[in-house]
Amino acid sequence: MSVLAYGYAVWAPIVWIIALVVIGVMVLIWRSRGQKSYKKGTAQTDIFLSGVKVPPEEQRHVKADNIYWGFFEALKGLYRAMMKPHTGIVNDYLLWFVAILAITILILVLAS
């Protein structure tokens, strides 16, 4: 019931879950043998930003606009091309529809 078997591969989620649980238990045991002198809420846990004053909590959250900035900057040419057809105008959507219909019918007729 659980195992998904087909011609060339097998996927057994329950075995995977058991393995995950065993690894989780091992990690917890390992963690319990770690540094005991850690004290929550003391200077040990304060943020250090090379001496720069740390901004308040709510200002430290990185906004969605800034996440993966480098990825988008590197691919800005691709994004410019991909965004161009997304005009939000329904007439443009229908023009694409007509073009794809014509291409599809042409392929079907030429391929026969």
Added chain:
Amino acid sequence: MDSLITHSPALIVALPLVAAFAIPLISRAGPRVRNTFSLVIFGLITFLVAILAMDVHSVGIHVYTFGATAAELALPGGYTVPVRIMFEVDGMSIFMGLIITIVTLAALIYSLHFLKGQTGQARFYSLMMLLYAGMMGLAFTGDMFNLFVFLEIASIAGAGLAAYRTNMADAVEGGFKYIVISAVSALLVLFAIGILYAQYNVLSIAALGYYMQYTTLDMMALGLLGGAFLMKLAAVPLHMWAPDIYTVAPAGITPMIYTSSAAAMYALYRVTFTLYGSAIDTTTIGWVVIILGVLSMFVGVMMAVHQTDIKRMMAYHAISQEGYMLLGVGVGLAVLADPGALASYGRDAISGGIFHIINNALYKGMLFLTAEAIFFRIGTRDLNRMGGLGHRMKWTAGFFIIGALAISGIPPFNGFASKLLIYESVLRFNPILSVIAMFVSLVTLASFTKVFYSAFTGPEMPAYKEVKEVPKSMIIGMAILAACIIFFGIFPGLVVNTIVAPATDALINQASYINAVMGAVP
């Protein structure tokens, strides 16, 4: 009980239709009565779908002829072609029926509290029932004209629901766009049906499949039908309308409109495999479907990762995930005429594509509900204005994690099982396609990491210190889908053997669909 099973296909479509027109009257007795009535009716429909599914699984194709002396009598005495309106429920039809029913049940329960205090609720529930009836009719119908009729019912109800929040200008605009693209698509479907009827004098899908000659006119009809369904299912480059509509539709309705796109995908497969089947050059058409699938996967995910509106981002992911379904089924279609390749990996590719339809309906439906739960509480969809919501909305955050891991194909969730089937089978067809599919999964995970980080982690924002978790009915709606995701993830073998494999076989085996109505194929 036998009589109930016999008439269940008709009842499954008739009950929501009747309920849709009864709800405005029943609403006069108060919202509690209306909500109870909607739940009871839908509970009954769910029961009927369940017994029909068991019947189709154990007995096989279920034919229901309206007005015949016996419901299963497809051909009246002396006739060689079916003339009555007919439902034909095979493994693929009931598979779609199950998806539509699970998503609608979750959406209905979720909407009970979400709509509290809003006006026009009677119209909302009426349109919801109509949308359900339209989608189920589309999945069950055995003739082309009623396929058009049910497509229209689903489109009109969907447009009304997309524009439900008339106080939001973009919702009205979204509804308008949806009805324009749906009406144009439906008219082309009608035109194609006219072409087929003019040649063969029949409307039954089985009879058309039986007589199909694949003339130049048939090619044009296939092009029109294919184009119209690709538009409705929002395959790239015909996808631009989907983010505009999914973003503005109210909670509960976005998963349903998305499921109606999956129903359009069903119609595309039904036309390609069953109506045209062996008559067409499946290799060429398979490659067309594969190219559209790869484009949808890649463009969808790359657009998604760039978004900062949470629902718009999920809409692009919905397009991207449809690409996987097209890729899997496209590969199966491309090798349909090659029995060796079909048995070796083609059937698995189709199974993967079909399995992904139900998996995606579940986790994408739930992700849309979590996005709308956030909007319900903080009144914005802008990720830049979110943060730290996990402190206050623990259930929503938990459901989001489940959905995000599932859509990214992380084991042991359901998305992994179907994606694995697609990767492995497509690898044997063309390794480059499989690599693209894996890359898309990677970007999907990156995209949902961005959302999780932006919305749920970080310190509590001063503006959201008073935010509470969403009400119970909304949690139950999300929990139904989360439970299905976990169950499908842990028991993929059961799901594939029980509902996916019969759906795959129903698509591949054109003769069995035709035989159920026309008798033995010569």
